[in-house]
Amino acid sequence: MSISVQSNAKINLALYINHKRDDGYHDISTLMQEINFSDEIIISKNQNNKINIYSKGIKTPTDKTNLCYIAASSFLHTFNINDGVDITIHKKIPIGAGLGGGSSNAISTIKALGKIFKIDIDSHNLFSMATSIGADVPFFIDGCLQYAKGIGHDLQPLPPLFKPYFFLLILPRISIQTLWA
Numbered sequence: 001m002s003i004s005v006q007s008n009a010k011i012n013l014a015l016y017i018n019h020k021r022d023d024g025y026h027d028i029s030t031l032m033q034e035i036n037f038s039d040e041i042i043i044s045k046n047q048n049n050k051i052n053i054y055s056k057g058i059k060t061p062t063d064k065t066n067l068c069y070i071a072a073s074s075f076l077h078t079f080n081i082n083d084g085v086d087i088t089i090h091k092k093i094p095i096g097a098g099l100g101g102g103s104s105n106a107i108s109t110i111k112a113l114g115k116i117f118k119i120d121i122d123s124h125n126l127f128s129m130a131t132s133i134g135a136d137v138p139f140f141i142d143g144c145l146q147y148a149k150g151i152g153h154d155l156q157p158l159p160p161l162f163k164p165y166f167f168l169l170i171l172p173r174i175s176i177q178t179l180w181a
Contacts, residue, residue: 002044003115008106008143009037009099010136011167025135025151031137032100032142033162037169040090041068041104043112050084051076058091061101067133071106074129075113085113094171103136 012033018027041059043153046052051072053062060066064073067089076083087109093101110129130137135152147156 001116002042004040004042005108005112007041007101007104008034008140009093009101009104010034010143011099011160011169014118020152023087027150028152029143029149030147030152031158032139032148033145033167034140035099035167035169037093037099039101041105041108042088043072043085043088043116044088046084047114048084049082049172052084052086053088054088054090058094060089060091060095067104067137068104069108070133071129072113073111074132075110077124078117079180080116080170081115083117085116092140096174097171099169100136100140103134104140106130106133106137107140120164145146167173 002176013031013033016029018029019027053066053069062169063069068089072085072087075080075081076085089105091101092106093099094099107130110121110126126141127138131153133179137156138150138153139146142155142157145158145160145162147158148154
């Protein structure tokens, strides 16, 4: 059995960086909007008890640094599952563009694994796994439009203010890693 899911990007409509925290993160205030620009994630069980990542489209890491790998590892550990999984990422969202593609891929992986293994993931476990993976990951649990503060984990859903609008993305051929920024 394999499951295919769309993994949407996001844009920050406003971003205010408040101050650097002791843990290396910055406290922020931002408006994040999920957009209809996505990667496709295809996941299936395997018999070799390993997590295998396959990349199509934009080249993405296929090792333990990939957020889908980290998400799958967290899921399998949290629910004490010994099976392995194959994850194919059809990558369209550019890496290093600030669109949260890797974070979205991570939460999409966890949700898909819940379906594959027939586990109803409670909101506490989902949020806990998401926060352990990265600052933007919890946003993608519900997506839509949200106000985020702290390092991005403190989220407040907002009404769909931009539903009647379209966004034009211009993606120059540069990549900026979040850690550097």
